[in-house]
Amino acid sequence: MARYESPTYAIIRQDGPFELRRYETFATSAVDTKDFSGRDGFGTLFSYIGGKNQPAIKMSMTVPVINTMKEDGLSMEFVVPKTHLEQGVPEPLDARIRLQDYHEHLAAVVRFSGSVRPERIEAALEQLKQWLVRQKLTAVGPVRIARYNSPFSLPMLRRNELWVEVVLQED
Incomplete structure (x- = not known):
């Protein structure tokens, strides 16, 4: 597969399918x-x-x-x-x-494979919300679905993510 350009980010924290990323401006x-x-x-x-x-x-x-x-x-x-x-x-x-x-921002991300269907999105979103609580992160933006593969890719090989902009909770 050809390599395509994507937004630049640094991984701040990684936990299984979850990541906290700092995105550069795009x-x-x-x-x-x-x-x-x-x-x-x-x-x-x-x-x-x-x-x-x-x-x-x-x-x-x-x-x-x-x-x-x-x-x-x-x-x-x-x-x-x-x-x-x-x-x-x-x-x-x-x-x-x-x-x-x-603009530059922090985003909480959960990765999932398969077809992007409402029930898959809801399940991934629920997992992401629980992770936000455990990580003391607060969502401050809308939920975004990120799809990295062609719709002709086999569903089990697809890389999909949910993104939400976050801020760290103050103690």
């Missing part, structure tokens, strides 16, 4: 979607990185593909390659696409 191109399959959002974002932007620059595919869970659905996001952060992120020509900045 950006994404994002579009709202209604379902976990992401069929409607993927094509829109793929067109953007394929050159449907100003000034018609093609960008490399990156990982993970991120879904941010919101009350009214979710968003699908592609990470912007670092070279475009330095040179200027191309402007989307499609009004449905927005650019989003992620």
